[in-house]
Amino acid sequence: MESGYVTLEQVAQHAGVSLATASRVINGSTRQVSQRLREKVTKSAQELGYLANASAQTLARNSSSLVGLLVHDISDPYFSSIAAGVTRHTEEQGLVLVLGTTGRSTQTESRILSTLRAHRARAVVLVGSRSTDEESNRRLAQEIHLFRRQGGRVACVSQEGLPADTVTPDNHAGAADLARRLIAQGHREFAILAGPTDLQTARERLDGFHSALSGAGLQLAHHNVVHGAFTRDGGYESTRRLMAVGTDATCLFAVNDVMATGAMAALRDLGLRVPTDLSVAGFDDIPTLRDLTPALTTVRLPLERMGEQAAALALDGEPTDQPRVVTVKGEVVERESTAPPTR
Amino acid sequence: MESGYVTLEQVAQHAGVSLATASRVINGSTRQVSQRLREKVTKSAQELGYLANASAQTLARNSSSLVGLLVHDISDPYFSSIAAGVTRHTEEQGLVLVLGTTGRSTQTESRILSTLRAHRARAVVLVGSRSTDEESNRRLAQEIHLFRRQGGRVACVSQEGLPADTVTPDNHAGAADLARRLIAQGHREFAILAGPTDLQTARERLDGFHSALSGAGLQLAHHNVVHGAFTRDGGYESTRRLMAVGTDATCLFAVNDVMATGAMAALRDLGLRVPTDLSVAGFDDIPTLRDLTPALTTVRLPLERMGEQAAALALDGEPTDQPRVVTVKGEVVERESTAPPTR
DNA sequence: CTAGTCTAGGAAAGAGTTTTCCCGTGGTCC
DNA sequence: GGACCACGGGAAAACTCTTTCCTAGACTAG
Numbered sequence: 001m002e003s004g005y006v007t008l009e010q011v012a013q014h015a016g017v018s019l020a021t022a023s024r025v026i027n028g029s030t031r032q033v034s035q036r037l038r039e040k041v042t043k044s045a046q047e048l049g050y051l052a053n054a055s056a057q058t059l060a061r062n063s064s065s066l067v068g069l070l071v072h073d074i075s076d077p078y079f080s081s082i083a084a085g086v087t088r089h090t091e092e093q094g095l096v097l098v099l100g101t102t103g104r105s106t107q108t109e110s111r112i113l114s115t116l117r118a119h120r121a122r123a124v125v126l127v128g129s130r131s132t133d134e135e136s137n138r139r140l141a142q143e144i145h146l147f148r149r150q151g152g153r154v155a156c157v158s159q160e161g162l163p164a165d166t167v168t169p170d171n172h173a174g175a176a177d178l179a180r181r182l183i184a185q186g187h188r189e190f191a192i193l194a195g196p197t198d199l200q201t202a203r204e205r206l207d208g209f210h211s212a213l214s215g216a217g218l219q220l221a222h223h224n225v226v227h228g229a230f231t232r233d234g235g236y237e238s239t240r241r242l243m244a245v246g247t248d249a250t251c252l253f254a255v256n257d258v259m260a261t262g263a264m265a266a267l268r269d270l271g272l273r274v275p276t277d278l279s280v281a282g283f284d285d286i287p288t289l290r291d292l293t294p295a296l297t298t299v300r301l302p303l304e305r306m307g308e309q310a311a312a313l314a315l316d317g318e319p320t321d322q323p324r325v326v327t328v329k330g331e332v333v334e335r336e337s338t339a340p341p342t343r
Numbered sequence: 344m345e346s347g348y349v350t351l352e353q354v355a356q357h358a359g360v361s362l363a364t365a366s367r368v369i370n371g372s373t374r375q376v377s378q379r380l381r382e383k384v385t386k387s388a389q390e391l392g393y394l395a396n397a398s399a400q401t402l403a404r405n406s407s408s409l410v411g412l413l414v415h416d417i418s419d420p421y422f423s424s425i426a427a428g429v430t431r432h433t434e435e436q437g438l439v440l441v442l443g444t445t446g447r448s449t450q451t452e453s454r455i456l457s458t459l460r461a462h463r464a465r466a467v468v469l470v471g472s473r474s475t476d477e478e479s480n481r482r483l484a485q486e487i488h489l490f491r492r493q494g495g496r497v498a499c500v501s502q503e504g505l506p507a508d509t510v511t512p513d514n515h516a517g518a519a520d521l522a523r524r525l526i527a528q529g530h531r532e533f534a535i536l537a538g539p540t541d542l543q544t545a546r547e548r549l550d551g552f553h554s555a556l557s558g559a560g561l562q563l564a565h566h567n568v569v570h571g572a573f574t575r576d577g578g579y580e581s582t583r584r585l586m587a588v589g590t591d592a593t594c595l596f597a598v599n600d601v602m603a604t605g606a607m608a609a610l611r612d613l614g615l616r617v618p619t620d621l622s623v624a625g626f627d628d629i630p631t632l633r634d635l636t637p638a639l640t641t642v643r644l645p646l647e648r649m650g651e652q653a654a655a656l657a658l659d660g661e662p663t664d665q666p667r668v669v670t671v672k673g674e675v676v677e678r679e680s681t682a683p684p685t686r
Numbered sequence: 687c688t689a690g691t692c693t694a695g696g697a698a699a700g701a702g703t704t705t706t707c708c709c710g711t712g713g714t715c716c
Numbered sequence: 717g718g719a720c721c722a723c724g725g726g727a728a729a730a731c732t733c734t735t736t737c738c739t740a741g742a743c744t745a746g
Binding site: 005049051052053054055056058059064069073074075077080081083084087088091096097098099100101108114115117118119120146149150232261262264265268287288289291292293304 | 347348392394395396397398399401402407412416417418420423424426427430431434439440441442443444451457458460461462463489493575604605607608611630631632634635636647
């Protein structure tokens with residue numbers, strides 16, 4: 001009681017039983033322990049303030065209660081929403097969540113993954129779109145393989161293609177739905193903030209939007225597609241570039257909400273009104289951004305639920321041989337940031 | 344290489360040295376190892392793909408590389424901003440961040456704290472205002488004491504009064520500064536969304552605002568102070584209640600930005616314009632909310648830096664006997680959500 | 687009544703590191 | 717040349733659990 005730690009041995013001694021018995025009582029193993037001893041042990045543990053040493057348990061069991069969560073940037077509301085879902089699920093199960101932020105560096109990602117491996121983490125949830133760079137995908141797949149071989153489980157959010165269970169939004173369909181709704185509003189000329197060229201999610205959304213336009217017999221002018229960072233500032237900057245050369249578009253589609261936010265700020269700074277001068281639409285429906293004015297027309301994704309589902313894929317049930325893929329449909333939400341074109 | 348894990352013993356064998364030597368090479372202990380053996384060991388480790396078992400290390404060293412971070416709700420941008428700072432600092436040091444979300448329950452908070460204790464976490468950063476409930480504060484202080492006794496270090500953000508290093512915003516001064524600026528704009532009648540009654544941060548901001556008003560010879564009518572949840576929806580709901588009974592205020596101060604966001608939404612729904620019909624001010628200057636329109640007048644806190652500082656307090660240097668307190672000044676940022684009153 | 691089965695308890699063998707302690711070698715100083 | 721020291725290396729203890737294996741006793745069946 002006095003100094004430092006109370007060990008199970010001390011509890012056993014205090015209760016007058018063997019170490020084995022004490023262990024069986026405390027963690028409730030398969031083996032039975034008589035009511036009498038059971039009480040003695042719990043009472044002793046209580047009195048001494050015993051707290052099991054988690055690393056010793058991990059070492060002995062060769063399996064820990066750690067679950068990893070890898071995101072690009074936790075202060076981005078997209079990631080923090082998903083993180084909230086993952087946390088909820090892990091905490092319900094009494095597991096411990098380890099948060100790793102990669103800052104979009106695949107190197108950091110691999111490093112953290114191996115740290116998790118060192119900790120014998122039970123599972124890891126990878127969030128954030130993969131790049132289309134083959135080399136780094138291969139390296140990541142290798143790390144995942146190692147993680148797996150040690151008995152760890154892996155689930156991904158929004159990055160199909162990796163050898164792991166995945167919950168992914170139907171980016172293509174969502175963007176196509178959105179495009180059709182915008183066309184229905186009367187728009188014919190579109191500009192797109194397409195994000196980075198090497199980001200799968202961004203590409204799928206671009207493709208989906210594009211194919212719906214084609215389906216409606218509309219062209220997308222090359223100069224109306226602007227690439228840039230997948231962030232608020234990326235959206236701002238891309239919009240400035242777009243408007244600098246000028247555009248004939250009546251509607252601007254940013255492939256995610258944070259970019260759309262940047263776009264709206266840029267337009268405001270340029271003295272343009274949304275949606276009067278230009279309609280703006282996004283993708284994700286980030287909860288924190290719902291209070292923007294004008295409210296953003298976007299494609300709603302149940303981000304928190306997606307996090308929960310990913311955690312469930314990684315933690316519940318038995319591991320499967322074939323990677324499972326849960327596809328989440330996005331739902332178009334029309335708000336004030338888009339309106340029929342005035343010209 | 345084939346099955347499961349590579350242990351240090353295997354590395355030692357492969358290199359033809361003792362376990363002790365291998366250990367000394369890999370972790371770079373105080374003891375010297377000859378260049379010759381050093382190379383042999385690193386080469387073997389490399390070849391075999393050795394990765395140290397973190398729990399075994401923790402057990403042997405009786406100190407882990409885990410750092411805890413406790414927040415109320417990670418999807419709240421206030422917390423995720425701070426979390427970003429904490430992550431940055433911990434990852435720089437090669438430490439592993441454990442994220443716990445308490446959902447504002449002190450019980451959950453204690454539970455997570457003891458889990459961290461079980462893991463021999465090196466430090467923990469507690470974020471989020473303490474309640475003014477004495478009983479739960481006492482329990483928390485007790486947990487902190489236990490954590491400390493095991494060699495763990497504790498730092499807090501925004502919750503002075505606990506026996507731990509703290510970085511805290513100067514809520515009183517910030518709110519008072521804001522009040523004076525608003526008075527200078529010409530406002531005389533204020534309404535306040537004061538948050539929960541038992542939240543220290545909320546109370547300090549209310550007090551600071553209030554004392555600046557008194558200093559200017561202004562009264563704050565009782566019916567113009569509304570209490571409610573510290574969240575966006577709390578702000579919305581409080582505003583609805585305030586407006587339902589009617590107010591003579593020309594300016595509404597919400598004690599944090601997310602509440603202010605809710606307030607603006609409520610006013611919009613009521614058909615009132617900000618700032619024409621009513622000015623609105625907040626506190627925190629949440630980065631994600633900077634794109635609201637009208638842009639929010641608020642008190643800027645360097646949230647990410649505060650997170651870093653807290654992590655630094657908990658990790659760098661030697662533990663001190665006396666709790667250190669770092670006070671962060673907030674800076675008033677005037678934006679479009681406040682304007683001189685029109686009546 | 688004996689052989690066989692089941693049960694609860696304990697001793698001890700791990701799990702993979704770190705670290706202490708011991709030993710031999712080689713150098714330095716009178 | 718002997719006493720002392722510094723240094724690099726290894727054997728083994730320590731860290732705290734879980735779990736296997738063993739044993740003694742109780743019970744059941746024939």
